Amino acid sequence: MTGPAGKHALVTGGGSGVGAAIALALADAGARVTIAGRRPEPLAAVASGRPDIRTAIGDVTSPDAMRAIFDGATAEWGPPEIVVANAGAAESRPFLKTDAAAFRAALDVNLTGVFATWQAGLAPMLAAGWGRLIAIASTAGLKGYAYVSGYCAAKHGVIGLTRALALETARSGVTVNAICPGYTRTPMLERSIETIIAKTGRSRAEAEASLVASNPQRRFIEPAEIADTVLWLCGAGAASVTGQAISISGGEV
DSSP: OOSSTTOEEEEETTTSHHHHHHHHHHHHTTOEEEEEESOHHHHHHHHTTOTTEEEEEOOTTOHHHHHHHHHHHHHHHSSOSEEEEOOOOOOOOOGGGOOHHHHHHHHIIIIIHHHHHHHHHHHHHHHHTOEEEEEEOOGGGTSOOTTOHHHHHHHHHHHHHHHHHHHHTTTTTEEEEEEEEOSBSSHHHHHHHHHHHHHHOOOHHHHHHHHHTTSTTOSOBOHHHHHHHHHHHTSGGGTTOOSOEEEESTTOO
């Protein structure tokens, strides 16, 4: 059986933005979905009225916490066959004002979080002979952006991890891919816009224009576009797609 219907999917950072869009799209396509995150309230809001979506609380930067999340999910609905490592965070500051703790924090949530999520989910997929490991990376994993050096370093690391693990699992029935969106309409984007306004005094329209300018289509990416790519990667038509960094960026990269 291919595609998400009838399968158990686990999505980290599933309480808002891209993660919520992915979780709802998978559930609408017939999957049972576990959404994980640190804050119970947003997770509960996504899962409200959806018997096909359950919630789990934990920190993706902790391998022990991720193993506990997967253990609980497996006890409820069996091992997740689709695992989407979506949780992430970005903080903007000049390189010389980025201390070691801030750099380490960027690596922890954006790179170690993917490692811990995938490592907790891979073994049952190998045993079953089918699985989908998907990371929501960023165009920041394919090019540089000023003032987010830690975030760029972490997302580049996710691409390397994706390519390496795809080779290890190439003959197993498990595919490993990263999706690399440009600026996307999410709460994270909203915080970036507010930061630009606060630091530069620009209007909201000017702040948005400064970000959207990097997209040749001159628009922000919608979460639904990323969710649709996840669904495609879970389908039969993507069985040979592995080790890829799929740019969703209007031609930016």
